[in-house]
Amino acid sequence: MRNPPDPLSTPVLSWNTRQDADVVVVGAGIAGLVFALRLPPSLNVIVVTKGALGESNTRYAQGGLAAAVGPDDDPDLHFADTIAAGAGLCDVAAVRTLVDEGVAAVQWLEAHGTTFDEVGDRHVRALGREAAHSRSRVLHAGGDATGAEIERSLVRQLRIRPSVSLLEHTAAIDLVTDGGDSCRGVIVQTDGSPSRTLLAAPVTVLANGGAGQLWAVSSNPPGATGDGIAMALRASVVVADLEFTQFHPTVLAADGIEPFLVSEAVRGEGAYLRSVSGERFMTAIHPMAELAPRDVVARA
Ligand SMILES: Cc1cc2nc3c(=O)[nH]c(=O)nc-3n(C[C@H](O)[C@H](O)[C@H](O)COP(=O)(O)OP(=O)(O)OC[C@H]3O[C@@H](n4cnc5c(N)ncnc54)[C@H](O)[C@@H]3O)c2cc1C
Known part of the structure; x- marks a missing residue:
């Protein structure tokens, strides 16, 4: 069958x-x-x-x-x-x-x-x-x-x-x-x-x-x-680069609200990223700190 x-x-x-x-x-x-x-x-x-x-x-x-x-x-x-x-x-x-x-x-x-x-x-x-x-x-x-x-x-x-x-x-x-x-x-x-x-x-x-x-x-x-x-x-069309998906580093996802993106322009204007304990962590990870490439910030 x-x-x-x-x-x-x-x-x-x-x-x-x-x-x-x-x-x-x-x-x-x-x-x-x-x-x-x-x-x-x-x-x-x-x-x-x-x-x-x-x-x-x-x-x-x-x-x-x-x-x-x-x-x-x-x-x-x-x-x-x-x-x-x-x-x-x-x-x-x-x-x-x-x-x-x-x-x-x-x-x-x-x-x-x-x-x-x-x-x-x-x-x-x-x-x-x-x-x-x-x-x-x-x-x-x-x-x-x-x-x-x-x-x-x-x-x-x-x-x-x-x-x-x-x-x-x-x-x-x-x-x-x-x-x-x-x-x-x-x-x-x-x-x-x-x-x-x-x-x-x-x-x-x-x-x-x-x-x-x-x-x-x-x-x-x-x-x-x-x-x-x-x-x-x-349709048997060749597709490429499907492994590349952007994970934006700053999206607010909290209970009871639709997740929304916090634009990178916020960091471009000088905002810092801090951990839950208040530590500014990007300076130790990349010379461009909060303005490092998105994949670097997302992984941090
Ligand atoms: C919250 C957010 C913020 C972003 N900020 C930026 C930014 O600041 N700068 C930047 O460069 N990029 C940004 N992007 C990414 C950017 O929006 C996208 O890369 C870009 O808009 C993709 O355009 P597109 O025309 O390829 O697809 P889309 O804009 O997604 O258009 C796809 C179209 O296809 C239609 N469609 C899908 N499936 C079907 C179907 N089966 N039949 C008929 N129609 C169909 C949809 O209805 C839609 O009209 C952001 C994305 C998001 C979600």
């Missing part, structure tokens, strides 16, 4: 209706929204998100976004800091792209309506200092509501883009391939609907975010369940 199929490893490959597009983007955090908005308006694009548009990890990002925009900074310094913090594990080409294109990415966000905090009244960006950075290079918005401001501006842009159709409260379930290396689209299901739809497109982008909800305590929203990774694995 054959074992019943394992729902975790067996893809759902049936659908009731079909909709065609040039590009399907799964996920409406910063990755999915920026990808969709950077496509030529001549393309017919569908963006699918399993919650309300705007609900994402992006919305909860706090302290800010690092880019070498300051007058005392340059991408090579940002590169050196990132490589040092990566403890020999960085993908050097990816770091190079990140630091070289970071400044232009900030300008693109500003051109699309993101307002970062400024100092004074001369339109000088306010830059915070965070762990492992040798310069103040963290742009922020609304104090520690950076992600909410970025998500707000991108959502606004998406809603006025006529070439983009939006499917909210709609979960991507599985990829459909040609049996080989080509993806033909993705099967989706809207909340409360009994039927599934194939969104067929020559290009399907998975921008589902992470899998923080796999842990018992997490600062991530409920939707961070690693669906994109699971779909990719079920």
Whole structure:
């Protein structure tokens, strides 16, 4: 007798209706929204998100976004800091792209309506200092509501883009391939609907975010369940670097409250970490003390 199929490893490959597009983007955090908005308006694009548009990890990002925009900074310094913090594990080409294109990415966000905090009244960006950075290079918005401001501006842009159709409260379930290396689209299901739809497109982008909800305590929203990774694995897509999960050093998890992250900007502004006995312990562990790389502080 054959074992019943394992729902975790067996893809759902049936659908009731079909909709065609040039590009399907799964996920409406910063990755999915920026990808969709950077496509030529001549393309017919569908963006699918399993919650309300705007609900994402992006919305909860706090302290800010690092880019070498300051007058005392340059991408090579940002590169050196990132490589040092990566403890020999960085993908050097990816770091190079990140630091070289970071400044232009900030300008693109500003051109699309993101307002970062400024100092004074001369339109000088306010830059915070965070762990492992040798310069103040963290742009922020609304104090520690950076992600909410970025998500707000991108959502606004998406809603006025006529070439983009939006499917909210709609979960991507599985990829459909040609049996080989080509993806033909993705099967989706809207909340409360009994039927599934194939969104067929020559290009399907998975921008589902992470899998923080796999842990018992997490600062991530409920939707961070690693669906994109699971779909990719079920479709035999090669995935990489799954061993890397960030454990943020300062999250307040106490009985009776939702755990919430205490932004690193607090330490950037001079806060110390102390043990239950009041001892400041990071000075004995790393020369940068409270501003050591996050993994070092988390392990301490
Ligand atoms: C509390 C907190 C604070 C943070 N602070 C910072 C910070 O200061 N600086 C920083 O750089 N980073 C910060 N981060 C990390 C940052 O928010 C994320 O790295 C980033 O937002 C990830 O963007 P994303 O677009 O890849 O994913 P997300 O923003 O998570 O977007 C994923 C999208 O996919 C959708 N989705 C998921 N599964 C499905 C499915 N099956 N079908 C359809 N849609 C699906 C979700 O609904 C969502 O719209 C923070 C994160 C948290 C949680």
